[in-house]
Amino acid sequence: DQVERILYVDIDIVVCQPLAPWIEEKWTESEEKRSQWILEKKNTSYMFMFQTRRAAGKVAHSGVILLHRQESKTCLAKWRDYMDTGRSRFQRDQEIIRHMMREGPEKTHCKISRWKRGTQENGKIPKDDLIFPHEEDFRKRNFAQFVHITNTHHASLTDASIQQPFLEDALQLTQVE
Numbered sequence: 001d002q003v004e005r006i007l008y009v010d011i012d013i014v015v016c017q018p019l020a021p022w023i024e025e026k027w028t029e030s031e032e033k034r035s036q037w038i039l040e041k042k043n044t045s046y047m048f049m050f051q052t053r054r055a056a057g058k059v060a061h062s063g064v065i066l067l068h069r070q071e072s073k074t075c076l077a078k079w080r081d082y083m084d085t086g087r088s089r090f091q092r093d094q095e096i097i098r099h100m101m102r103e104g105p106e107k108t109h110c111k112i113s114r115w116k117r118g119t120q121e122n123g124k125i126p127k128d129d130l131i132f133p134h135e136e137d138f139r140k141r142n143f144a145q146f147v148h149i150t151n152t153h154h155a156s157l158t159d160a161s162i163q164q165p166f167l168e169d170a171l172q173l174t175q176v177e
Contacts, residue, residue: 003069010063012150016143016170022129026066030113034071037111044105045074049097050130051114060097060114064130064146075100075110134158138166 007023009015030048037044047067049060067076082096090096097112105111115129129145131137135158137147147170149163167173 006067006069006072008065008067009146010148012148013063014147014149014167014170015145016147017145022145023066026115033113034068044109044111045072045076045078046111046113047072047075048113048115051116059094060101060112061130062093062097063148075108075112078108078110133166135162138162141166141169143170 005023005027007019026048034046037046047065049062049065052059052061078100079093079096082090082099083093086096086099090099100108100110101112130148131142131144131146132148132150133142136142138158139162149167
């Protein structure tokens, strides 16, 4: 009962910065949105994710999700319903999220809000809290908030001998560990 917020993180994501300040920052940033949604539609649930770069912010990435224990229940129930009933139609959880976004909160009773990721605005590129690392990121020790070392094609692009020292540093492992 004392838990209010929940942060889901995919297993192949390395958390390289302290979580509590980041969660507090994102929650504070979203306070006005949440208040507005609650005023507009009392039956609309919500969850927060990063946007993807590929679809100009129209798609959410479900590798990191910030939820409210009570106020995100409808979103989670709808997502699960699609997972349980749409196996032949949806191959991945990302496809379900896209479908829910296309249907919109009027139908799903779920608002999926997206955080921007390192896109250029006013000539500046903001810090990217979620990266899919390339070899240069490993070599330069780009310790973003979340480093998504995907278990698919992306991870195979950088040799394990380059990834390992990065992971040892990111996880603050000792020689013995």
